[in-house]
Amino acid sequence: MKKLYLLPLLLATTLPLVAQTYLGKQKDIDQILENIGKFSASVVAGDYDKIAAAYTEDGKIFPNRRDIIGGRAAVRQYWVLPEGVRTITHKITPVEIKVRGREAYDYGYYEGTTRRANGEEVSWRGKYVIIWRKVGKEWKIYLDIWNSIDG
């Protein structure tokens, strides 16, 4: 019987802290989840072309204290970090993804760490809403809005 006692603990440590709801065809959900992972990888790699390619041609971002920024070139420019600054970690945790045809909404949390030019590391976390759009066979970000939790 000893093993049974371990089960709740095991579940508690391996399940995500946030319940996740994914509604839509598995294939669509899988590609959106894959794209979310790739987006974080591109940010950490500082691969601005891949970051920009994650958005639709007319994709729009809504950064705090700025106007809406639309179009891939402008969106790419937003993501370019100043010389010497790097994103060390970046993680997105979707809470809910709902696909309807060739569009989807997605909301959840993001977190990460930035290393400043002076070597100082700063952690941040926030929440987001994304509107995804299927372009050909690819899911792309059409609207991307977020704000912080802590800072």
Add this chain to the structure above:
Amino acid sequence: MKKLYLLPLLLATTLPLVAQTYLGKQKDIDQILENIGKFSASVVAGDYDKIAAAYTEDGKIFPNRRDIIGGRAAVRQYWVLPEGVRTITHKITPVEIKVRGREAYDYGYYEGTTRRANGEEVSWRGKYVIIWRKVGKEWKIYLDIWNSIDG
């Protein structure tokens, strides 16, 4: 010919500054636009019950520097202003509304003025993304995220 010269000026002063795109059945678009107007009116009236009723029962708001706030009671509480503080003006200008079945996304701008307890008036403006959901015959706000442009 004199009148022709006036036409561009007339158009420039009467057309909205932002192109607006509404996609969906006219009936749905009309109700969403009406609800947007009513929401601003409820905020200015300080009618917290009406503000809360604009959201779905499981509606969620994403205020800056806070966690996601979910459920009508918690959403209502968020909107309650401190004693003596009032919202004097509140205006929402949707840029794009797209209805798909019983859901819609909507993004655009908001602006307003708050009168503080000491009588000082503060203006603010920002941008937002809303996910609307049709509940019975009524369009309600399911997700509501925003952040500032200036401040």
